[in-house]
Amino acid sequence: MDIEDDEILQGFIEESLEHLADIENDLLTIEEAGAAIDEDLVNKVFRAAHSIKGGAGFMGLTAIQELSHATENVLGLIRSKKLIPTPEIVNVLLLASDQLKQMIEDVHNSNDVDISPHTGPLNAIFESAGKPEGGAKTPPPQAAPVLKPAAAAPPSEPLAEPQEAVDAFEEMTDAEAAGDEEEPGQEDEPPEEAAAPPVRAATGNAATEQADRQSPKGDTSIRVHVSLLDSLMTLAGELVLSRNQLLQTINSGDFRNAEAVGQRIDLITSELQEAIMLTRMQPIGNVFNKFPRVVRDLAKKLNKTIDLTIVGKDVELDKTIIEAINDPLTHLVRNSVDHGIEAPADRKRLGKPETGLVILKAYHEAGQVVIEISDDGKGLDGDALATSAVNKGLITSEQAQAMSDKEKINLIFLPGFSTAKQVTDVSGRGVGMDVVKTNLDQLGGHVDIISEVGQGTTISIKLPLTLAIIPCQIIMTGDERYAIPQVNLEELLRIPAAQVKERIERVGNAEVVRLRGNLLPLIRLSDVLGAPRTWWDDESQEFKEDRRESIADRRGHESSLLGGKSAGKADHKKEKEVAPRAETDRRYMAASALNIVVVSTGAMKYGLIVDRLQDSEEIVIKPLGRHLQQCKGYAGATIMGDGRIALILDVANLARMAQLTSLDGSDRAAELASATEEAIRAQKDKQALLIFRSSEHEQFAVPLNQVERIEKIKRDDIEELGGKRVMKYQGGSLSLLRVDDVAMVQPLADHDDLLVIVFNIAGHIIGLLAIGPIDAIEISSEIDGVTLQQNGIMGSTIIDKHTTLLVNIFEMAHTLFPQWFEGQENFEPEAGAGEPPTILIAEDSHFFRNQVKGYMTEAGYQVLEGEDGAEAWRILQDNQDRVAIVVTDIEMPNMNGYQLTQKIRADARFSRLPIIALTTLAGEEDIAKGKAAGVDEYHIKLDKERLMASVHQFAKQIR
């Protein structure tokens, strides 16, 4: 075949494909209308087929011409009402238009394609209905059977007669065709061409095989509205003018004007950018339009009746995105039809209309485009999915149990998961949703499934409007800037140096950060990229080399052993050997706070440790040269405002490079979760303590939250006046006490350097004299409130293999300065008011319960105790008339504090009962959660002052 002019050919291809895209939907409408033919519509389809025929003839594409001619013939009969379009006939027409499309897409090989399977039936239909004397108003019964044996249709018979029919037909249509812009000469050729197929079919079969090396769909040109081009031209003109102005301004050195010109260029550039972006935008209808056909064919095959509603065809998206979502969308729609919608009988039984409904919807939301595919089918059963996933060994049953409904539904995105019990040829070959998700992830899209068993499923996809310009977070590592697409960005996290040790942990060889109760795997960007580890020194404003092995490494070297084990760190070990330990060690620098970018890529979420965080910017993606294609960690590059280049990170590939694949990730997360579950649970009841010593050999501790400050003093600073020890402090005198003033312990060591731990008790500041070493730690071990309890000591616990005495600073102050508390204690239950109020304490820790009980009874209240929420609830019901105030812990077994509060609040009898929550958790989220549940007051554990103040206040209110 000789195609002389590529440009004309390209034009023909584009135009024909456009026609074909319309034909499909129009044919479906024709089918629906049945005998009540919409003439305009049939005319439209007819003209489309005719145009293709004309164009193909002109280009010498005989096969296309012939097939479109056969199609046109049948359409002509429908138009003239000689043939009623039954589903069978429409089916033949649809198949033919599919074939046409294929041939046009691969136009260079189109002449070698065997079209007889299509022309056969078409001609048969035409022939049987077309004979005037036949007068068959209904389709001939043989039309349908012809469909299958068509390939083997006897060549001679159907060919001879159509010629006459065609000739007659041509006459009929000529008047119509004259209006078309196609060359009229074309019409004369078809009869001869129609005789050719058998010959061509014979040679064609061999040829098609060679032709399999299909050229990729040549979608390299795009149609743009002239008005848009005009506006582009105008803008380009403006830009040229502005440039001239700018040059003039620069030459004349008039800087005031430069500003104005700069603004003008800024404006024009943004407008130009917008206009150019518009040229890339295409309506999503281009993709949506094929679905009526897809749904129809599938539904027919599966014996289902399904209505498809399409909303928002006009929503525009970038061309590249439109092209890329085609496959994922098709998969999802097919899934809905195949797996979602039940068979009509089942639907009837369930009381649903027999006709299923699939809705395809596109709309704008928050600068993104949302595409929703919803059906009213059987929905996704999370439990069934979980069971299936367990059976396939994708997850463990423990993992399954721990999953929320949403997580279970999201299991279908796991590689190797197919929901259909049987694999059908319609959808589901075991690869499916994971591919859909991966494809969408690559587009920066986001998939979400909402499903209710029996009610249906809605899959919503969020897509960016365009891929060319994306908002990015700019970060720095090792003196280079990198951009992280905002779609991947979850949050930015800065862990102050002081918290690094407690929030970063090692589990196995993975480093994780604890983020709101969850563990997040960490990747160090410099490690993945193989760049030297650095850190930003705020003081000197430069990057310095980092020699730590483990992030959490702030004290010891033992974790460097762990670091050496992991493969990814092997090269750094070497580096470490080369570099001797630095004198100024980073571990003690305030600047060693960690900047973590929390990124998510569909299935997984991880933290990327970077050196510095910078602004968020809109960047233009530029591709990297082919020599850098092997660097998988980058999605491209961009040019920053200063003209230098920043690489754009591909977070999904970075995770892969760090061997943190999604399945791996979930495995690892599970592993981490189980390994640290205990720790987390224990942590909930953790008490932060300040450890100190008074004599050399006894270790003491006080709750850290009671401590105001710690001061270093010299022994000489202490003055002994009137039998009391004081020192000057903040312009006044600070009373100093020693543990051995009250408790029977060894006397304070005789050191020159002393520490004063400052407390604020009952509105007075007091200092407790102590010696080092001091440390702040969190413990979760049980506190023994009996064995070593004495005046001033509330109990003991084991810390670092040392028995540690817990100092009760309130009791000490009470013993030494009873006058401070007189005023307060008096307003406890006044006599005459009858019974003192009863307080119900819910607390699982024996030690804390006793402490709180002690405070209460000391103040004259009656106390009831419950070991957990459930027990407290029972006690409350048994003593509903007596209990005046409830004091509850939050973390308790069986029923936690939130649940207890909700239960109390839900009961009309107790709706006004004051509830005070007592906890070591006092994050804002916890407080908000408590308030939502109905907690009146929130107190940090063992802040006796505040607790008692609010207890008194509530007690007074009740009176």
Place this chain on the structure above:
Amino acid sequence: MNQAMQKDVQNTAKGRADEHMVELATFYVGDALCGMNILKVQEINKLMQMTKVPQAPDYVLGILNLRGQIVTIIDLGKKLGLGETDAQGDPRNIIVNSQGGYVGLLVRKIGDVVEADMTKKERPPANMRGIQGEFFTGVYKTQSALIGILDIDKVLSIED
């Protein structure tokens, strides 16, 4: 009209003669004097500030912004197995357009433009001052020097 035709004839005649005459841009890679068709050269730059690309092949020095295009800079010396090009001398970037993208070739020194008659091109030796012969399409002898004519597309092709 007649004049115009004459001119055309002259031009074609000249063009025919020029088929063999090629201007070679010459430069030094290591100690070897290499050349390539000057029409392949987009421009020649001084070494500008580059952005390093971690994980890139070792011969890739980095990428730089050439008026909005991202250009990969390749150390030609290293790529041809001669070791790193010394940044202290007078290295230049030769920007070439190769297979649809701009690539910068860092060379030790730029030489003259030499007019060469391609009919006098000779087959390359197996090795020329440390550079494998396969990278050359041939050598061209001038009165004073021997120029290895580099096959840039081959040099820049990506080995698997």
